[in-house]
Amino acid sequence: MSISSKIKEIIAETLHIPVESVTDDLSIGGIPQWDSMGNIAVIAALEEKLDIEIPIEDLFDLNSVRSIVNEIVKING
Amino acid sequence: MVDVSHSPILAAIFRHAVATPDKTVIVTTDGSEVSWSELQRNIMQGAEWLSMQGISCGNRVMIAAVKEVEFIYLYLAAHLIGAVNVVVDAEINTAHLQYMTDMVRPAISIGLKIGGIPSFIYSELDLHTPADAGSKPNEGQVVSTKELTLDDTADILFTSGTTGKPKGVLLSHANIAVSAENINAFIGNDAEDVELLGLSLYHSFGLGRLRCCLMAGGTVILHNGFANLKSVFTTIEKYGVTGFGMVPAVWEYIKRFSGTRIARYAPQIRYIEIGSAVLPTEDKKLISELFPTSRVCMHYGLTEASRATFIDFHKDRARLESVGKSAGERVEIRILASDGKEVAVGETGEICIKGDMVTAGYLDSAQTDEGFYNGYFRTGDSGYMDEEGYLYLTDRIKEIINVGGNLVSPVEIEEEVKKISGAESVCMAAADPDGILGEVPRLLILGDTLTIDIEELRKRLRERIEGYKYPRFFDIVDSLPVTANGKKKRIKESPQSKP
Numbered sequence: 001m002s003i004s005s006k007i008k009e010i011i012a013e014t015l016h017i018p019v020e021s022v023t024d025d026l027s028i029g030g031i032p033q034w035d036s037m038g039n040i041a042v043i044a045a046l047e048e049k050l051d052i053e054i055p056i057e058d059l060f061d062l063n064s065v066r067s068i069v070n071e072i073v074k075i076n077g
Numbered sequence: 078m079v080d081v082s083h084s085p086i087l088a089a090i091f092r093h094a095v096a097t098p099d100k101t102v103i104v105t106t107d108g109s110e111v112s113w114s115e116l117q118r119n120i121m122q123g124a125e126w127l128s129m130q131g132i133s134c135g136n137r138v139m140i141a142a143v144k145e146v147e148f149i150y151l152y153l154a155a156h157l158i159g160a161v162n163v164v165v166d167a168e169i170n171t172a173h174l175q176y177m178t179d180m181v182r183p184a185i186s187i188g189l190k191i192g193g194i195p196s197f198i199y200s201e202l203d204l205h206t207p208a209d210a211g212s213k214p215n216e217g218q219v220v221s222t223k224e225l226t227l228d229d230t231a232d233i234l235f236t237s238g239t240t241g242k243p244k245g246v247l248l249s250h251a252n253i254a255v256s257a258e259n260i261n262a263f264i265g266n267d268a269e270d271v272e273l274l275g276l277s278l279y280h281s282f283g284l285g286r287l288r289c290c291l292m293a294g295g296t297v298i299l300h301n302g303f304a305n306l307k308s309v310f311t312t313i314e315k316y317g318v319t320g321f322g323m324v325p326a327v328w329e330y331i332k333r334f335s336g337t338r339i340a341r342y343a344p345q346i347r348y349i350e351i352g353s354a355v356l357p358t359e360d361k362k363l364i365s366e367l368f369p370t371s372r373v374c375m376h377y378g379l380t381e382a383s384r385a386t387f388i389d390f391h392k393d394r395a396r397l398e399s400v401g402k403s404a405g406e407r408v409e410i411r412i413l414a415s416d417g418k419e420v421a422v423g424e425t426g427e428i429c430i431k432g433d434m435v436t437a438g439y440l441d442s443a444q445t446d447e448g449f450y451n452g453y454f455r456t457g458d459s460g461y462m463d464e465e466g467y468l469y470l471t472d473r474i475k476e477i478i479n480v481g482g483n484l485v486s487p488v489e490i491e492e493e494v495k496k497i498s499g500a501e502s503v504c505m506a507a508a509d510p511d512g513i514l515g516e517v518p519r520l521l522i523l524g525d526t527l528t529i530d531i532e533e534l535r536k537r538l539r540e541r542i543e544g545y546k547y548p549r550f551f552d553i554v555d556s557l558p559v560t561a562n563g564k565k566k567r568i569k570e571s572p573q574s575k576p
Contacts, residue, residue, distance in 0.1 A: 016539065029305035032168050036304040036330040037481065037545070040513060059334045063307045 003076070004069045007046065011065065014038070014045040024066040046072065079121070083225035084156050085254035086288055091117055093294045097268070102291070104298045104316060106144050113294075119146070119204065123154030126204045130185055130195060134159030134225065137181045137233070141167035141188030142279035144299045147199050149287070151187055156250065159225045163233045163245075165189070166279040170543055173243065177235060180245055180440055227251035233440065234281055236380045239457075239475050241488030245440030246380045256285060256383040256434035257292045259404045263387045264348045264374055266320070268294030273312055273321040275300045280482070281380040282353050286322045303327045306335045313342050320348035320371075325356040326481030328364070329513045340367040352376040352384070353482030354515050355470070361397045365390040377401065377468065382430040382454050385410060386468050399467040400460075408432035409453075412462055417450040425461045425471055429453035476567045478506040481514035483545045487567050490518060490538075490546060497537045500527040503557045505567040507550055517549035524553040 001009075004024075012019035015033040028039050046068070047053055052075050054062075062068050081087040090113070093102070098114035105111070111119070132138060138155045142148055142164050155162045163181050165174070167188055178191055186196040231250045235243040260266070272290050274297050276283030290297045298316050303309055303323065312318065323331075328351065331339055346368055352375060364373050373390040377400035385408055388401025403410050411419050412426040420426040431453045438445030448455055457475030462468050478485040487504035494502045500522050507519035527534070531551060539547055558566040 016544070027305055027308070029301045029303075029308065033544070034304060035302045036327055037514070039304045040330065040333075040511065044511075056333075056336075060306055060336075060338070063305050 003073060006050070007069050007072060008065065010045050010049050011042055011068075014042050022065055024069070025064060027064045028062065030064075042068075052076070079157065080225075081157065083159070083227055083229060084231070084250045085227075086250075086257065086292055087120070087153060087156055089292045089294070090120070090153070093268075093291075097294065101296050103146060103149065104296065105146055106299050106301055109146075111146055116150075119150040120153045120157060122204045123147075123150040124157040126202075127151070127154055127158060127160060127185070132158065132160050132184055136160045136184035137163050139163045139165065139178065139181065139183035139186040139189060139191065139194070141165055141169075141199075142277070142284065143167050143188060143199065144274075144278065144301055145199050146299075147202050147204070148188065148278065150204060151202075156231055159229060160184075161230045161233060163235075164279055164284065165235065166277070166543075168543065170541065172541065173235075176242065177245070181233060225250075227254075228437075232284075234284075234380050236281075237477055237484035237486040237489070238444070239477060239486060239488065241486045241492050243486075244444050246436050247438055247440065248436055252383075252434050252436060253285075253288060254292070255407065255432070257288045259408065259434060260285065260289050260350070260376075260384050261293050263384075263404060264289075264320075264350060264372055266290070266293040266295060266348065270295035270319045270347065271298065271316055272296070273298045273300050273309065273316075273318045275303045275309065275327070276322050276324070277302075280353070281378075281383055282322060282324070282482070285383055286350065303330060306331065310335075310339070310342070313345075317345060318342075320346060320350070322350040322352070324353045324482035325351065325360070326354065326514050328356065328360060333513070337367055343368045343371060346371045348372040348374065350374050350376065352378065354479050358397045361390050365394065375401065376404070377470070378404075379456055381436040381448070382432070382456065383434050385430045385432070385456075388467075393467075396465075396467045399463070399469045401468065402466045404432075408434070410462065410466075410468060411453055412460065413450050413453065413455075420461075422464055423461055425459055427474055428456045428458045428460045428468065428470075430456060478504075478516050478518050480517055480545045483543075485518055485546045487518070490520065490542065490548065491565075493538060493541050494520065494522065494534065497541070498527055498529045498534045500534070501557060503565050503567060504548065509549070518546065519550040519552070520548035521552050521554045521557060523557050524555060527553065 008022040009019055012022045015038050017033055028034055094113040094117035099112050101110045102113045102116050103111040138160050140162050152162055186194045188199050190196045228249050230247050232248045233245045235245050238244040278284050375388050376384040377386045378384040384404050386401040387404050409431040411429045413429045414420050414426045435454045459472045459474050460470045476487055490504040491502050494500055502520055502522045504518050504520050506516040509517045560566045
């Protein structure tokens with residue numbers, strides 16, 4: 001499974017939404033489930049399940065699925 | 078002219094539509110702009126549309142509050158014809174929707190499909206009728222079947238009850254208008270204001286902010302929450318936003334995800350209104366420092382008694398531990414003992430409120446009887462007042478969990494657990510380990526009574542209740558905490574288990 005697919009699976013599972021609805025263009029806040037509390041849960045789940053730590057200074061720039069994937073690819077080098 | 082004397086909010090909108098017809102009143106989430114004259118016309122068209130569906134004065138309109146202009150048009154259109162809005166969350170769970178439907182027996186449902194009730198989802202709506210061919214609203218088509226008054230019910234909002242069943246709060250046209258007037262007078266909102274509205278509109282706080290802006294003649298920028306802070310900040314810049322409302326959990330989120338960079342907008346922010354949950358004093362000081370010239374206010378109130386007190390973080394800097402003073406001359410706060418008598422200054426009792434913004438009662442008259450002491454609404458919160466009239470909260474009498482401004486009934490969770498698994502349980506408030514929400518639900522389950530696997534219980538419970546109600550902690554215990562009288566003891570305790 002690609003890292004992008006894994007990230008989308010974690011987002012879908014955390015927000016209790018179908019994985020098909022987690023597209024690259026889906027923005028944070030773009031669906032009711034991905035509100036600020038949902039976003040905290042998503043970031044925590046990604047960090048725990050992928051064993052990474054997203055730098056606090058980068059959190060502000062994450063605004064869509066695509067930007068989250070890019071950030072995690074960057075972290076994983 | 079259409080008579081709107083029953084609704085000061087509609088009267089204000091119609092005045093603004095005459096005075097500033099081309100000025101923008103609403104910017105939608107996709108960037109479309111609506112002028113005051115368009116707003117008035119669309120309210121009129123919405124009223125015609127509702128009338129064509131057979132809706133008239135006194136009928137109840139179940140309406141899902143979403144960040145769409147059609148919601149705003151139809152919400153206000155219902156007021157115009159004297160119908161009663163039953164405002165609900167679009168993400169409401171099926172069981173609650175059915176309960177509310179049985180309680181209110183709506184004549185129509187907007188934004189939610191309900192079996193047996195004429196239902197329209199927003200994407201299907203076309204409020205335009207053949208009579209709209211001209212640009213002027215066809216006022217003659219809006220029929221009122223009786224003379225409406227300020228005391229007629231405008232909205233029904235459901236709030237969590239301690240019995241596990243939501244309570245339907247009746248709010249009159251006078252209630253919602255007086256509340257808006259009190260808020261605008263305290264904060265100083267006027268027609269020059271541009272508000273970023275990220276709060277949920279199904280909450281008393283968010284819907285109240287919308288009405289405040291409409292009363293004051295300002296501009297509302299609809300925004301899908303605060304999760305996407307980059308978009309929030311871009312919107313503040315793009316539209317010259319002058320103010321916004323937020324709950325403490327959002328403030329915590331802003332700090333965590335963007336540090337203090339929101340302070341760069343301090344020079345343009347005239348006001349911030351905070352409410353719905355407790356904000357730590359150190360955060361009050363921090364916000365004051367970041368916004369040194371803004372009017373930063375926090376209210377205390379409930380759906381039943383909107384904005385009973387206000388505190389100004391700058392002017393009341395020496396009283397930041399309090400929730401402020403009465404919101405105005407028309408609001409009376411009393412601290413009453415369990416016998417309904419007023420206690421002395423500095424003594425603790427139940428906070429009770431009287432004022433024109435206070436509900437006349439609930440859908441269920443028995444709940445109304447229990448909810449008042451001699452005309453004073455019982456908040457279920459205990460506190461005391463000092464000699465200067467500042468109110469201090471000390472505890473909660475009602476067994477309700479406040480999850481970041483969303484109220485959760487422990488009884489509702491316990492009943493769902495029983496239905497799913499047969500298990501006896503106690504749900505109580507625990508401190509949010511993430512420090513965001515203030516409180517979160519914690520569930521203690523009596524191990525001997527659990528008939529299914531705990532993971533299965535978690536999964537099925539998650540499917541049946543809204544996300545914010547879902548317990549953050551599940552603990553299997555040998556015995557449940559009980560009071561000396563043998564009742565379930567739902568005191569707040571520190572979590573023992575891992576989330």
